[in-house]
Amino acid sequence: MRKKTPIVILLTCLIVTAILWAADTYIVRVKTSSLRSSPKFYASTVLAIKAGDRLEKVASEGDWIQVKNAAGATGWVHKSALEPKKFNLLAAPKGLQSQATADEVALASKGFNKQVEDSYRSKNKGISFVWVDKMLLIKIPLNQAVAFLKEGKLGDFGGAK
Amino acid sequence: MKARELIVIAVVLALLVLIGSGCSVIQKGTEAVSKVASSPVTKAAVALRNSFADITEEEEYYIGRSVAALILSKYDVYQNEPLTQYVNKVGSSVVAYSDRPETFAGYHFLVLNANEVNALAAPGGFIFITKGLLAKCRDEEMLASVLAHEVGHVASKHGLKAIKKSRLVDAFKMIGSDVAARYTPAELSQLTEVFEGALGDIAEQLIEKGYDRKLEYEADELSVKFATATGYNPSGLTRFLDALAKAEPAKKEGVKGWFQTHPQPQDRLDKVKAEIEDLKTLPEESKSRAQRFKQATSGLK
Numbered sequence: 001m002r003k004k005t006p007i008v009i010l011l012t013c014l015i016v017t018a019i020l021w022a023a024d025t026y027i028v029r030v031k032t033s034s035l036r037s038s039p040k041f042y043a044s045t046v047l048a049i050k051a052g053d054r055l056e057k058v059a060s061e062g063d064w065i066q067v068k069n070a071a072g073a074t075g076w077v078h079k080s081a082l083e084p085k086k087f088n089l090l091a092a093p094k095g096l097q098s099q100a101t102a103d104e105v106a107l108a109s110k111g112f113n114k115q116v117e118d119s120y121r122s123k124n125k126g127i128s129f130v131w132v133d134k135m136l137l138i139k140i141p142l143n144q145a146v147a148f149l150k151e152g153k154l155g156d157f158g159g160a161k
Numbered sequence: 162m163k164a165r166e167l168i169v170i171a172v173v174l175a176l177l178v179l180i181g182s183g184c185s186v187i188q189k190g191t192e193a194v195s196k197v198a199s200s201p202v203t204k205a206a207v208a209l210r211n212s213f214a215d216i217t218e219e220e221e222y223y224i225g226r227s228v229a230a231l232i233l234s235k236y237d238v239y240q241n242e243p244l245t246q247y248v249n250k251v252g253s254s255v256v257a258y259s260d261r262p263e264t265f266a267g268y269h270f271l272v273l274n275a276n277e278v279n280a281l282a283a284p285g286g287f288i289f290i291t292k293g294l295l296a297k298c299r300d301e302e303m304l305a306s307v308l309a310h311e312v313g314h315v316a317s318k319h320g321l322k323a324i325k326k327s328r329l330v331d332a333f334k335m336i337g338s339d340v341a342a343r344y345t346p347a348e349l350s351q352l353t354e355v356f357e358g359a360l361g362d363i364a365e366q367l368i369e370k371g372y373d374r375k376l377e378y379e380a381d382e383l384s385v386k387f388a389t390a391t392g393y394n395p396s397g398l399t400r401f402l403d404a405l406a407k408a409e410p411a412k413k414e415g416v417k418g419w420f421q422t423h424p425q426p427q428d429r430l431d432k433v434k435a436e437i438e439d440l441k442t443l444p445e446e447s448k449s450r451a452q453r454f455k456q457a458t459s460g461l462k
Contacts, residue, residue, distance in 0.1 A: 030263050112224055112332070115343060116356050119356075128233065128234065132226050135269045140253050145250065148254065155258060
């Protein structure tokens, strides 16, 4: 019995380590975003990131996670841009099959995608996407967004509570 | 159990975890897509999806695009570039301090050329506000509170909740039934039907019926939260609801979304006032905000 104890501890440690390792891995789930120099939306950009990029957690502060990429670059990103890499221990007996995340499926170009939209549009020619595409082009550059907040004494530049 | 057996189990389990988290990762965007699509891992993952919460960011974006197109088939766009820019600046400020600042393709705001008082949020962050609603706003706090309410609907995925569960289950089954990277014509036709059905579910709730009581209260609560976090005085929402509640009955006919919902404006007003009273400190209003609002909306009045 005494001999088994270290083995059980080793087993537990291995499992816990592996689960924690998996829990600290994230996949970018938005089309594009940025790693920022500090945990604020208007902090300077360190690096552009895109859907599917894999990042490792370094630290966290509120809803912001500090991550590093494969090349070792570190920066902050809001948690809403990331999908935690899940590991379902209960699914393990069923084999590896249950361990992919739903977002990986989307990244695999399946689901409601451009092919489905094109098919919908060919069936509904009266529905125009011209303004939808124009709408997507409306973007407020970072310097203008910061100037707007400063002028209005908003966010990190004024009255936020 | 012998020690050796335990070691073997430990190693196998650890490998299982490491492989499970490593093999399905797509490191270079869509380049690795076909490999994942054709793996049995992907098929099993699809089988795990069964509710609106399992709709991915990218799928939400494609649903949102088409819902936005449906909204734009019913309304003309109010083409006023400086006003559009201003509304997007106010909206983006609120988004930055919301619970969900990032969506697949970001948030975008457009003004609709309609005199009715209405605002609509399609999944993924396509947010519309009518010229009539803008005219009801007397300052930036009121506009920010209305936009924060709509951002709340997006952040909590209220639009996606409108999709009938049976439709989603059908879609997920179809998506998971084939490992090919693209759909066959028959599959595509079936999936397009489900997609159309889902759009119909959302459009019915968004454009025709309005959200139910619980979701409106939730969006009001989020409006107070997001507006305050941004530095706006959340009383913008109470003043806006108050203005609508006091509108003469004849004028209410032109008021869609914001009056269509089950909760009466007075009920919403009471709840929002109580939520604001619970806040310890409130951001102050500012002259510069009042000034720029007046300037941006001067052509409307």
